[in-house]
Amino acid sequence: MTKKMISWLSILTVLLTLLWSCHNEDFAKGEAEPQRNNTNFFKYATSVTAKSGVDYVSILEAYNREKDFLSTMPDQKGMPVWDKMQVVDTETSTGLMIPLSDDNETMSSVLFATLDDENSIIGVKDYDNKLLENIVYSEKIDKDFREQMFYTFMYMDNKTFGNEDFTNIPKDLFVGKKYNNEYGRIRIKNLTTSTATAQQNGKMIWLQSCGVYWQCSHHGEGKCDNCMAKCHVNICYDLVISVPDGDASFPIPNTSGGGDGGGGAPGPQPPKDPCTLSGSTFYRISQQCIEHDDTGIDIDDPCEKTKNMLTRPNVQQGITDVKAQALQTLSNINTGEIGFKEKKDGTIAPADINSAHKVIYNDVTDAIGGYHNHTAQGTHMFSPQDIGDTLLGFAAAQNNVSDAYFGMIAAEWCNCPPSNKQFLHYVIQYTGAASDLGIGGNYNFTAAQMKQFENKYLIKVRELTNTSLNGNTYIKNNAGDLNEKGLEKLFFETLKNMNLNGKVNLQRIENGIVNNVTLDSNGIPIGTPCP
Numbered sequence: 001m002t003k004k005m006i007s008w009l010s011i012l013t014v015l016l017t018l019l020w021s022c023h024n025e026d027f028a029k030g031e032a033e034p035q036r037n038n039t040n041f042f043k044y045a046t047s048v049t050a051k052s053g054v055d056y057v058s059i060l061e062a063y064n065r066e067k068d069f070l071s072t073m074p075d076q077k078g079m080p081v082w083d084k085m086q087v088v089d090t091e092t093s094t095g096l097m098i099p100l101s102d103d104n105e106t107m108s109s110v111l112f113a114t115l116d117d118e119n120s121i122i123g124v125k126d127y128d129n130k131l132l133e134n135i136v137y138s139e140k141i142d143k144d145f146r147e148q149m150f151y152t153f154m155y156m157d158n159k160t161f162g163n164e165d166f167t168n169i170p171k172d173l174f175v176g177k178k179y180n181n182e183y184g185r186i187r188i189k190n191l192t193t194s195t196a197t198a199q200q201n202g203k204m205i206w207l208q209s210c211g212v213y214w215q216c217s218h219h220g221e222g223k224c225d226n227c228m229a230k231c232h233v234n235i236c237y238d239l240v241i242s243v244p245d246g247d248a249s250f251p252i253p254n255t256s257g258g259g260d261g262g263g264g265a266p267g268p269q270p271p272k273d274p275c276t277l278s279g280s281t282f283y284r285i286s287q288q289c290i291e292h293d294d295t296g297i298d299i300d301d302p303c304e305k306t307k308n309m310l311t312r313p314n315v316q317q318g319i320t321d322v323k324a325q326a327l328q329t330l331s332n333i334n335t336g337e338i339g340f341k342e343k344k345d346g347t348i349a350p351a352d353i354n355s356a357h358k359v360i361y362n363d364v365t366d367a368i369g370g371y372h373n374h375t376a377q378g379t380h381m382f383s384p385q386d387i388g389d390t391l392l393g394f395a396a397a398q399n400n401v402s403d404a405y406f407g408m409i410a411a412e413w414c415n416c417p418p419s420n421k422q423f424l425h426y427v428i429q430y431t432g433a434a435s436d437l438g439i440g441g442n443y444n445f446t447a448a449q450m451k452q453f454e455n456k457y458l459i460k461v462r463e464l465t466n467t468s469l470n471g472n473t474y475i476k477n478n479a480g481d482l483n484e485k486g487l488e489k490l491f492f493e494t495l496k497n498m499n500l501n502g503k504v505n506l507q508r509i510e511n512g513i514v515n516n517v518t519l520d521s522n523g524i525p526i527g528t529p530c531p
Helices: 002-032 047-052 056-067 129-136 143-161 302-310 313-331 384-396 447-464 484-497
Strands: 086-089 093-101 109-116 121-128 186-193 199-201 204-214 232-241 339-343 348-350 367-373 405-413 421-430 504-510 513-519 525-529
Touching: 056 093, 056 109, 056 121, 093 143, 093 204, 093 232, 109 143, 109 232, 121 129, 129 143, 143 186, 143 204, 143 232, 302 313, 302 405, 302 421, 302 504, 302 513, 313 339, 313 348, 313 367, 313 405, 313 421, 367 384, 384 405, 384 421, 384 447, 384 484, 447 484, 484 504, 484 513, 484 525
Parallel strands: 367 405
Antiparallel strands: 086 093, 093 109, 109 121, 186 204, 199 204, 204 232, 339 348, 339 367, 405 421, 421 504, 504 513, 513 525
16 A cells, blocks of 8 residues: 555656646746737827827727737737827828837837728738848839838837837848948938828828938948038938738739849848847847947038038029029019929929019928029018918928928129129028917918018018118118118018017028028127038
């Protein structure tokens, strides 16, 4: 009996040991591959719905109860960062881009969803980093789609975690935009979108996004010497909200050989950046390896913004045309104003209406700024319409309102041989709050307000040219034309009347030098050259 008891105890001990061993293995496996708690997936702060006015999270939660899409997502670890969700509206649908993260530092995937005009889910699709990697390095997938997907992940990473540096971009993507070709590195900042560019095809939505890229157009790709103006260029690409139908494959290139992505560029060979961040985020660079363009210059500085703008070839050509128009007004009083806008894709387009003393841009949402001339007979300073309608219109269309600008050029006679002609060249930038622009904003002026501003503008011109009030301080000749100080004083008085005092920056460009114009302690305009 004792021997049998010992035998059974021995067997029981072995079984318990085996069970404990299996338990430990399962526990260790669970720690190595932690799964999220899907019951918490749809928890969010109330501020998320306040932004859009529609509770998209609850709509997705109800859709998951019906379809259980969470269980089929490739990303089974990441949790949504709901307050960084991007909402894109078209005429008939809405697209959602929802970043997921499993470490609160990097993205583990992006969840796309499309809804119809009644806010019913059309489809959802989750792309984790591994799926993105398979897409962008596949020669069988269309180059444009690969570029759009990579750009969409970069955009979402930037908006979610502020990352501006990316790596391991295939050689055939973003050609000419990378600062390091060997490792496929790119730097993008100040990313913006415009819902006016949104287009839909079935469950897919495309949206144009623009950003400032660090590169060197004058040395060739990958050879940047920290030049300020030519190393930072504004370029636009398409974001894509990709929700394929069912198990539909990704777009296949329309090329007849090799699948090299088209355009004669090398195919999508995977770069091998030794500084790739560890983990699945193959497009991230380790912080200690990031190359810096630190010249001590802030590209958000008004001086640098204008100097950068003045070096862009398309803008230079536009300014040349505006100057030619301004010169014609000296000899032909019937010559009026012309203007152009600089679009977010870097091209320029003429103003929609050019008239005797006004230019009109019907759509400013696709542009970052523009230029126009004033006639020789007109007042050589920005009018209330130039400020309130045009500049503020450009600013309201920007993600960063201070990126917008508007320029004015006028020609006048002078005692300055050999031509005895000179240009007055000014640029303005909005420096106020974005919340004050657009519908409901403090600076969304009515037609009646604009008419009142215009009347006060004309009254101020008469006051400044009245020698009984100001002597010759603000006039340049016996005809009583305003001089430089008079024109600049008129500008600041106009800002005061429009309640924009301190909200718009004025710059004077002389002989290629940008000057910030302000008022001294006596209220007299002074120009300070930019460094």
